[in-house]
Amino acid sequence: MSMMKAAVFVEAGRIELADKPIPQPGPNDALVRITTTTICGTDVHILKGEYPVAKGLTIGHEPVGIIEKLGSNVKGYEEGQRVIAGAICPDFSSYASQDGVSSQADGCSCHGYKPMGGWRFGNTIDGTQAEYVLVPDAQANLAPVPDALTDEQVLMCPDIMSTGFGGAEKADIKIGDIVAIFAQGPIGLCATAGAKLRGASCIIVVDGVDSRLEIARQMGADVTLNFRNVDVVEEILKITGGRGVDAAIEALGTQLTFEQSLRVLKPGGTLSSLGVYSQDLSIPLGSFLAGLGDHKIITSLCPGGKERMRRLLNVVASGRVDLAPLVTHEYKLDAIVDAYDLFANQRDGVLKIAIKP
Amino acid sequence: MSMMKAAVFVEAGRIELADKPIPQPGPNDALVRITTTTICGTDVHILKGEYPVAKGLTIGHEPVGIIEKLGSNVKGYEEGQRVIAGAICPDFSSYASQDGVSSQADGCSCHGYKPMGGWRFGNTIDGTQAEYVLVPDAQANLAPVPDALTDEQVLMCPDIMSTGFGGAEKADIKIGDIVAIFAQGPIGLCATAGAKLRGASCIIVVDGVDSRLEIARQMGADVTLNFRNVDVVEEILKITGGRGVDAAIEALGTQLTFEQSLRVLKPGGTLSSLGVYSQDLSIPLGSFLAGLGDHKIITSLCPGGKERMRRLLNVVASGRVDLAPLVTHEYKLDAIVDAYDLFANQRDGVLKIAIKP
Amino acid sequence: MSMMKAAVFVEAGRIELADKPIPQPGPNDALVRITTTTICGTDVHILKGEYPVAKGLTIGHEPVGIIEKLGSNVKGYEEGQRVIAGAICPDFSSYASQDGVSSQADGCSCHGYKPMGGWRFGNTIDGTQAEYVLVPDAQANLAPVPDALTDEQVLMCPDIMSTGFGGAEKADIKIGDIVAIFAQGPIGLCATAGAKLRGASCIIVVDGVDSRLEIARQMGADVTLNFRNVDVVEEILKITGGRGVDAAIEALGTQLTFEQSLRVLKPGGTLSSLGVYSQDLSIPLGSFLAGLGDHKIITSLCPGGKERMRRLLNVVASGRVDLAPLVTHEYKLDAIVDAYDLFANQRDGVLKIAIKP
Amino acid sequence: MSMMKAAVFVEAGRIELADKPIPQPGPNDALVRITTTTICGTDVHILKGEYPVAKGLTIGHEPVGIIEKLGSNVKGYEEGQRVIAGAICPDFSSYASQDGVSSQADGCSCHGYKPMGGWRFGNTIDGTQAEYVLVPDAQANLAPVPDALTDEQVLMCPDIMSTGFGGAEKADIKIGDIVAIFAQGPIGLCATAGAKLRGASCIIVVDGVDSRLEIARQMGADVTLNFRNVDVVEEILKITGGRGVDAAIEALGTQLTFEQSLRVLKPGGTLSSLGVYSQDLSIPLGSFLAGLGDHKIITSLCPGGKERMRRLLNVVASGRVDLAPLVTHEYKLDAIVDAYDLFANQRDGVLKIAIKP
Incomplete structure (x- = not known):
């Protein structure tokens, strides 16, 4: 053997x-x-x-x-x-996949789900x-x-590009949107590239490491904020004239970045959450207008499958994103x-x- | 005068x-x-x-x-x-309305929003x-x-029907969905009627007052659970064979109902929140799979305007809902x-x- | 053997x-x-x-x-x-299925499609x-x-219910919509039931056989028109006060019904086409406002797969539709x-x- | 005076x-x-x-x-x-606008539409x-x-950018899509820029004037085809390995370009039509698979209003598009x-x- x-x-x-x-x-x-x-x-x-x-x-x-x-x-x-x-290898014959969530999978019961089951x-x-x-x-x-x-x-392609782009896709970015992205590790950087690919006209990114913020500029960031130097919530509200951003992407998985994402989000905006959290989250009452702000919070797991990979390879081949x-x-x-x-x-x-x- | x-x-x-x-x-x-x-x-x-x-x-x-x-x-x-x-009388010329959130309104800055500004x-x-x-x-x-x-x-029509139906609409209910609705006050009852109108094939409602659960049946509920008698999370998971519901609607505005809504929701499912909360909310880590469950949480404020009212009046006139x-x-x-x-x-x-x- | x-x-x-x-x-x-x-x-x-x-x-x-x-x-x-x-048995591992069109299938080339390939x-x-x-x-x-x-x-469930409901789903029916359905054979009747399930408040159906129109009433039709007795386009415009219907469903596959569907459709409305056509179609200039009417024309093939069947069986079991x-x-x-x-x-x-x- | x-x-x-x-x-x-x-x-x-x-x-x-x-x-x-x-100045208080089609307007009857009524x-x-x-x-x-x-x-911004980008938006372009755009006049060129903004990884454009094709490259075109030199349908099918394009945008308003758009479109794809047609259109039977190809044909009129203009001005200011x-x-x-x-x-x-x- x-x-x-x-x-x-x-x-x-x-x-x-x-x-x-x-x-x-x-x-x-x-x-x-x-x-x-x-x-x-x-x-x-x-x-x-x-x-x-x-x-x-x-x-x-x-x-x-x-x-x-x-x-x-x-x-x-x-x-x-x-x-x-892909990092996620779905079983596309499953109930979960046929139901549109191929990163999850079927569970033990006849059509129950196995959470994150696509990740094998x-x-x-x-x-x-x-x-x-x-x-x-x-x-x-x-x-x-x-x-x-x-x-x-x-x-x-298998993971961070699929995850990061997915975060931008789930944020439902429209042409001319202002987008804030919290954390610029590999996934946050891919979310930045993804937000640009979807037509955001102003991408504001937040991190604590200047070298990452510099790479973020190469990925498409228009404004870079080092949270060690500025109050990022205040700064983003200032940049947007008090309006807040159209979409926020959380790419770390902490209470702080989740909460900041909500606090800079306009009523009606979408918070696309990519982070893997390790503790209960708190949603401060004011940050989501007591439930009356028409907010959307969307979590997602990396999309997989050969069609997803084919599209990401197309993007790489096109030179649109490096x-x-x-x-x-x-x-x-x-x-x-x-x-x-x-x-x-x-x-x-x-x-x-x-x-x- | x-x-x-x-x-x-x-x-x-x-x-x-x-x-x-x-x-x-x-x-x-x-x-x-x-x-x-x-x-x-x-x-x-x-x-x-x-x-x-x-x-x-x-x-x-x-x-x-x-x-x-x-x-x-x-x-x-x-x-x-x-x-x-409508209870909400939007200014449809506003940036907010043109941006698709007419229940909100423009604020003091040139295109900032006034949260809930449509409610006058x-x-x-x-x-x-x-x-x-x-x-x-x-x-x-x-x-x-x-x-x-x-x-x-x-x-x-002006408020609870528009709000309740809106909750069902935002839950993105599909034909054949199983939906759970928490609280059957006037808005929850309208959400039940709305869920039926959208094609849910099984509507499970939760309340603590039997008389409300009875009216819920008239509105379209298939299963009624009195939370004083059963562990509703356990019961709903049992009813759905462990799969969880496709969509959950929160119609009260408390930590308990919000959390239960998440706990019965399948990965990939939508939580449509209608309640007006009066304190910070906690999202327990397990209830949303550490951020990897492809969940959607959507809050909304009552839709207004003459076209919305016209459609609701059509529904009343049709006899579809009484x-x-x-x-x-x-x-x-x-x-x-x-x-x-x-x-x-x-x-x-x-x-x-x-x-x- | x-x-x-x-x-x-x-x-x-x-x-x-x-x-x-x-x-x-x-x-x-x-x-x-x-x-x-x-x-x-x-x-x-x-x-x-x-x-x-x-x-x-x-x-x-x-x-x-x-x-x-x-x-x-x-x-x-x-x-x-x-x-x-299902009548359509998709190969869910295919590029086509992963791309969201499981009723089609992959073709001979590496990721070309085989039209209608799900129908085996x-x-x-x-x-x-x-x-x-x-x-x-x-x-x-x-x-x-x-x-x-x-x-x-x-x-x-395997075919006409999946096809007819699909026609209603693709028509993007909203609560309070007025919908016209052309032809009330088995598929048209299922489209009528589907339109009711999605929340249409007024369903106008057209056929030439009175006994079918009678069954259409059982399926949810509010207005039945026998095209042998009335000018259906004129009549539908009259019923809708000149506005036209929000959505039209074509369920036969002829030039006449396709064209009538367009002529009764409001600007911004959706024509959901289910028919199998046997000749070139003509779109009269006026019927779609020279291309400036914000119209949508959507064709579809019957959805298949065990999750689709599960949902349809749920609907049958619920008694919502008989x-x-x-x-x-x-x-x-x-x-x-x-x-x-x-x-x-x-x-x-x-x-x-x-x-x- | x-x-x-x-x-x-x-x-x-x-x-x-x-x-x-x-x-x-x-x-x-x-x-x-x-x-x-x-x-x-x-x-x-x-x-x-x-x-x-x-x-x-x-x-x-x-x-x-x-x-x-x-x-x-x-x-x-x-x-x-x-x-x-905007070229289109909607009356946002109208039924049509509140119904999501602000480029149209209310007509003479209480809630009938006036086609293209937003264009004043x-x-x-x-x-x-x-x-x-x-x-x-x-x-x-x-x-x-x-x-x-x-x-x-x-x-x-007032017209061709809003129209052209709108054509890309209605085409529902996804990251990694292959898009074909027929005609590269001012609106087609803006559709090209819009397709790039939405994340298409391969944009194939067609025109008969080489100087326009050259500008198309500046707008984001990856492949330019002069219909005087090649059979564009054959060529596009070849480029896509027989699969067809994910989305096609018609930007002229003729039978030929409309028909070519359909012939190069994959099953399940979207044809976004921007042209103003001056005669009846014919849909050849084979080009839309007899109605069974899950095709979408979407026409649209230029979006207007100050929020739309604000977003387009954002895009210009960002330098994303020149x-x-x-x-x-x-x-x-x-x-x-x-x-x-x-x-x-x-x-x-x-x-x-x-x-x-």
């Missing part, structure tokens, strides 16, 4: 490289040889034991690679083809920080990568423990790390 | 009948002689001093009456015509619990009442202090009181 | 009962023993040779039956369970007018039938040639025929 | 400069002194007698100017302020090719111009007859002409 290297969760605080057998694809799977993957903020939650996964599970959910072997039911692909798959890599099945990964429901989830694009150019500045570092898979250390401690201006098996 | 009777706010705890001059319409106003009006839960908040209005203001925002005099710019109506106007009767201008009322922006707000309909039949059972009492305007006493204390199974000047 | 009876297309003008082997399910299929099926207008087009299918193909696309055998990949069902499947029964694979049928992509398409419902009650009056006749499968003769010639007030193997 | 110069319709073939009294504003009007205006394709239809207007009417509907005098009811503006108003300048009231113009419903229609923007920069290349010529109002001659005959690469009183 052939063996491979894989980054596995050992216990809270420890992700280590281990040897595992290369898996064999079932009829609906594809075995993909990873050429590039990366580490996500969620992986750090797993590392710290804040999000529970099974011991021994391979971590990671952002694959770029080559089809090594196709399951017998998977048609229209070829072994040797370069592909990506590095959560409920072995993930992508390894030499090989099995892509489930491959027919629905494998997306061919155009030859002209490098691994690095498409590495953001996410290359987000890949700040590169590590060998062998050195992934060091990469986690760098990323978890946010040293050296790290945004995303290309991991190469 | 001719005088009229009007119910005015004196101080917290006191609404009294007073004599006031009959107002004269400006060029865009209409003077309407009230034939029937009613008391709303919001008026009770005003009575108790929980919602501040100017001393001496005439209360009430639900007018049925006869056009007494038209402003010089108001075209297409006739004096003597029977009309209603008994809030920022004299209201309808009087012999006469001035309807502002009359061209946009006067809706003729078909002869075949009685005052009582159309008395719910809200007559909601008018449980009738009082003369002279006895309105007694009517407030009955209504504020929710005695005698009161739902809505027809007030007749 | 076990044999079964099946109604097969022989040549234009001839559908005959033939003996065929009972098929064996592949890993993603289910073999269903048909207990009730029916004949659709489309089948008559096939019979007449107007819509080409392969010689020897089993016709029919509306199955009610019992699971006889499940493919090895199909989970969560049991042999012996009573089920339906009696079109590209053997259909349901037989003792047994193979349901493709069974995991996505089998919908369990509640015990309390009879075959006749659910027989309309389509029993549409099943006017019953025939044994052995007599299906006679049934076609009755149905194709529209004798004896036939609407739908229950066919029993 | 003070007099002014105005370009008036005399008879088919003749628009001439005439002297007219400077009008006085009624209570809801504003008198605006025109500083820049332009000629639209619609004006040429009027010139040729193809679209009937009253003899002696002042033509033109694209105003940039200075408020000279405000009606007594118009609040929040100042005389001397620079403003624009140079159609039903005196227009903008004059020294002064009365803006009706000024409170709703006057939009202040930021000081930093020149007249030329904002001259496209329409300066579209203003190819400048004429004095005195020479407007020559300007019409140039524009009507499309000489000298003319796109839009700035007219200066």
